[in-house]
Amino acid sequence: MSPRSYVVTGASTGIGQACVAQLVAAGAQVWASVRSDKDEAALGREHGDAVTVLRLDVTDAESVRAAGERVTAAGPLHGLVNNAGVALPAPLEHIPIEVFRRQLEVNLIGQLAVTQAMLPALRKAREQGMDARIVMIGSIGGRIAAPMLGAYHASKFGLVGLADTLRAELAPSGIRVILIEPGAIATPIWGRGADAAAEVMAGISPSALERYSAQIAGAQKGAARSAKRGLPPPRAAQLIIKALTVANPRPRYLIGSDAHTAAVVAQLPHRLRYRLTAARR
Secondary structure (H helix, E strand, O other), X not given: OOOOEEEEOXXXXXXXXXXXXXXXXXXXXXXXXXXXXXXHHHHHHHHHHHEEEEEOOOOOHHHHHHHHHHHHHXXXXXXXXXXXXXXXXXXXXXXXXXXXXXXXXXXXXXHHHHHHHHHHHHHHHHHXXXXXXXXXXXXXXXXXXXXXXXXXXXXXXHHHHHHHHHHHHHHHHOEEEEEEEEOOEOOOHHHHHHHHHHHHHXXXXXXXXXXXXXXXXXXXXXXXXXXXXXXXXXXXXXXXXHHHHOOOOOOEEEEOHHHHHHHHHOOOOHHHHHHHHOOOO
């Protein structure tokens, strides 16, 4: 019997990279999406023929379409891990609309585009009597919001609705949809987010910077803390592989003690929750 086949987006670093490694170790055939020659070469050196690289930008409709056609032509697909994502911090009062739009394009719209492209291959697996699953990598930031990450939270709150609706619509087809909600994971997303924030802040007026200085500093400290103390990506990958392979997966999985704590806060009465999450200055 042929090995099971999985697509992992955002496979060059962090959670995606760890998922690829663990799936390969389990004997799976992996389609790993990256955007650069450097990342493609690294995957080839690491995993050889066990990984087939997809050059895919989730915001590029043509590359998404081509990737879907290529995977579908190769045969049934047993799982899709929608992992690609970015964090673009800035105060909502001043974030450029094109930056806000890019946040949604990558973290939300791109996830649906890839899912649409891969569903024909997932349906092939179901037609052959095999399991097929879609795993969405959301965030605890899809349950509770904090200052300076409004665009990111909007994308992750939206992903909750996207996953829940897909789960309902695909239930008759037997294609399971699982949402993963990590807390802080030590991945390069935090460093890239800090670089993106610096670019945005460079275009903000001095008075606006002064008004939001305390919130900006708090967000920077939080990002640095997450990059340093967050769970290692392989820990998150272990749970994602479980969601792909366990007989009866839960609809949602939290990852990390901070995520479990935030999930409790998200259930508090609204006034209390907003008091706890409001900026202090």
